[in-house]
Amino acid sequence: MNKAIADYIQTNRDAILKKWIEAIKKQSDERLSKIVSDLAFVGTSKEFIDLIISNIKDPNEKFTAKLSDFAEKVVRLGWPLTFATKGLQTFGNIVFEGMVEKGIVTKEKHYDFDSWLSPMRNEIVNMYAYTWERTVSMQKIALQELSAPVxxxxxxxxxxxxxxxxxxxxxxxxxxxxxxxxxxxxxxxxxxxxxxxxxxxxxxxxxxxxxxxxxxxxxxxxxxxxxxxxxxxxxxxxxxxxxxxxxxxxxxxxxxxxxxxxxxxxxxxxxxx
Structure with a gap:
């Protein structure tokens, strides 16, 4: 199943990315559009898609390191967690629907497909939460130091x-x-x-x-x-x-x-x- 998914995504990467960006922009609130330029949004979206692809092809410690770097980046930019969670769900739906249209999988296989997606979603949420907590903690320390300078x-x-x-x-x-x-x-x-x-x-x-x-x-x-x-x-x-x-x-x-x-x-x- 994973090989079929990876092959489909690699072959149709650009089309999937285009659909994904359009869908995420429709789902995003005004706050995200205000703090993120179109260029940054497209660049980060490509990075997110490549991150998912790398996990499908070779899920190992390298993926965890890449995920940590990505989470730190989006937290630093102030992007909400929904960008990652909704984004991954939307990505999964686009890929699954595309694979059904091409006859690679049947609609009945959606449960198996979702089972493949869930562990990645949990890992992304956990990493994002950890990075956010660490960032907030560091900011709090910095603010305390700046709040009473001598x-x-x-x-x-x-x-x-x-x-x-x-x-x-x-x-x-x-x-x-x-x-x-x-x-x-x-x-x-x-x-x-x-x-x-x-x-x-x-x-x-x-x-x-x-x-x-x-x-x-x-x-x-x-x-x-x-x-x-x-x-x-x-x-x-x-x-x-x-x-x-x-x-x-x-x-x-x-x-x-x-x-x-x-x-x-x-x-x-x-x-x-």
């Missing part, structure tokens, strides 16, 4: 810009990055910039105050900058005490204060406007 801007002065919401998990990451950054860069002054934090409630303020207190225990001074009017009002209404922490409305004012604390200042050169 940036040295001058000798002894570092900035931690915070953007987005702060939950308990992220607050822990902020604390760890901040303390390790203070030690690594030998910081004298640290500016925590909350300009990009949309909401500062009791929990967020508590985490920021804890971070500032921890910085002081390491012998560095800490400032919170980016205190917008609405955030200032919220802090006052919540009764949060920031008396022990220096605050500034903008990063620029915070930087000027940090330079002053390290016996430096910004001066205009002669001839500057």
């Amino acid at each position: 940036i040295p801007v001058f000798e002894g002065i570092t900035i931690m810009p915070l953007i987005g919401t702060i939950d308990t998990e992220r607050a822990k990451q902020i604390m760890e990055n901040l303390l390790s950054g203070v030690v690594k860069h030998r910081s004298e002054v640290v500016l925590i910039d909350i300009t990009g934090v949309p909401v500062v409630d009791t929990m967020v303020a508590h985490h920021i105050i804890q971070a500032a207190d921890a910085v002081r225990l390491l012998g560095a001074k800490c400032m919170i900058v980016g205190i917008r009017p609405e955030i200032a009002q919220t802090i006052v209404n919540l009764g949060i005490d920031l008396n022990q922490i220096t605050t500034k409305s903008t990063l620029r004012k915070g930087m000027e204060a940090a330079l002053a604390l390290t016996n430096r200042k910004i001066v205009k050169l002669e001839g500057e406007e």
Whole structure:
């Protein structure tokens, strides 16, 4: 059965590919057409068909390696799993119908044909799921590292810009990055910039105050900058005490204060406007 399928696909590869691309484009949602160009779609479709053919001709470890590479590629491109699952089912239907028309198999053989297709479908789904989970895990780690960077801007002065919401998990990451950054860069002054934090409630303020207190225990001074009017009002209404922490409305004012604390200042050169 496998040899007959392989011979038919090899002989009619171009016609099968054309029918397959037309069918998949009709089934695909708008999301796929927006993120994938026609050229990329055709190229990846050819690769997918060749992958199936290689498994029919010689199912071994090489197929698993090729499948892993293909799954990584489509996951990286953001293609949905349905591209692989529906695509394989559609491919099977096209091949089976073509073989029935040419009298190579009978309609009664559909069960045998589907039995041949099922193991490949399971392998593709498993590989795709594994690749997706691994990619998401790596992205999560990367986002955690980027979500609370400690940036040295001058000798002894570092900035931690915070953007987005702060939950308990992220607050822990902020604390760890901040303390390790203070030690690594030998910081004298640290500016925590909350300009990009949309909401500062009791929990967020508590985490920021804890971070500032921890910085002081390491012998560095800490400032919170980016205190917008609405955030200032919220802090006052919540009764949060920031008396022990220096605050500034903008990063620029915070930087000027940090330079002053390290016996430096910004001066205009002669001839500057």
